[in-house]
Amino acid sequence: MTDTAPAQAADTPTEATGPAPDHLDGVDLESWGLGTNNATGLSNNKLGMWLFLGSDCLLFGALISTYLLMRHRGTGIGPEDVFDIPFTSVSSFVLLMSSMSMVFAVSSIARGDDQKLRLWLLVTSLLGGTFIAGQVYEFTSFYREGMGYTTNLFSSAFYSLTGFHGVHVSVGIIMLMSLFVLSLTGRLKQDRAETVEIVGLYWHFVDIVWVLIFTIVYLIP
Template identity: 70%
Template sequence: MTETAVASEAAAATDHGHAHQSSGHDTSTGISNNKLMMWVFLGSECLLFGALISTYMLYKERLPDGELGPSDVFDIPFTSLSSFVLLLSSLTMVLALSAISRGDYRNFRIWTLTTATLGAIFIAGQIYEFTVFYEEGLGYTTNIFGSSFYTLTGFHGVHVSFGIIMLLAIYIMHRQGRLNQDKAETVEIVGLYWHFVDIVWILIFTVVYLFPQPESVL
């Protein structure tokens, strides 16, 4: 919920940002307040996801014998596809920023919507994955693997969903003429958040899905 407030602030920046302030030349460091806010927030997010990933890694190894574990449910080819989708969305995000910075609004709209769509595909894939896992017998309450896996990937999914909302918000603001080349920084800030979420997925994909799975220890 914290990111809601922060992002809402970023969205408000779009709305009200004065052209001459977007480059932040009025601050004592020469850095824009909004961008610094997002970076400081992302620094904090590192410890949030760190705690979740650590919890998952710890619990993966503490899973009692005979319980449904990672190697029983994971579908690596499918998740790889999702990972490519999210990776691609990072590219389209940066292309959207590049487009609006040079005033190419047509491409900005295309790439923004593409990014949001790719994000939505990722989320759809995650819902599908959760459904399959559930049908295979892994519920949220089934065991510590289920609890920690769904919590970690669920937190990430909520972050992606929130990113999609922000992308749609900047798209709508642009359609209303309230977000143009001079406010490209707002797109950049949303982009920072989006890339961060992608980075977290890079970690989760490797640590959760690809690392060799334990043959049920303990």
């Protein structure tokens, strides 16, 4: 055999790895995301999600830095005129708690507890929905106070940043509801725990982005 073997192993994992050694008997590698053997021995799907999240940092970095540059450039309405810190604090807390419920969903499917999985997925979706409802209310009240998307540079930067985050949360809710339906129809069992974990990673990322936005945009205006 030549030294091209590792490349072949990565391309044809089943042939290359063969049956599991005896000491792994009874270990459910698939449920730990280890079924997808490749050169690293890690799950490609999970690595793909981490790569996406790493690249998404650049998107939010651009939006946050644009907001920082534009927030005081412009006349008329500004952050201090419209922000309602107590209201946004409650929204932030709700999103934080949704991260909590998401970890319980992940641990429920890892234990094979389908009912709890569905419960926590539903709770996470509802908390996410509450956050979005709060954002819609906030945007509406800002608009009524005279702050439209094109009112000034601050308003454009603010709506772009928080709006993009809101879209991320909405996409997350769609993914959570999809998992809920899959579980309800019996197509999401313990052997696909990694799927829930990957959606969970996305959901937690949305949460940590809001941690940044809440402090940078709202608390230090």
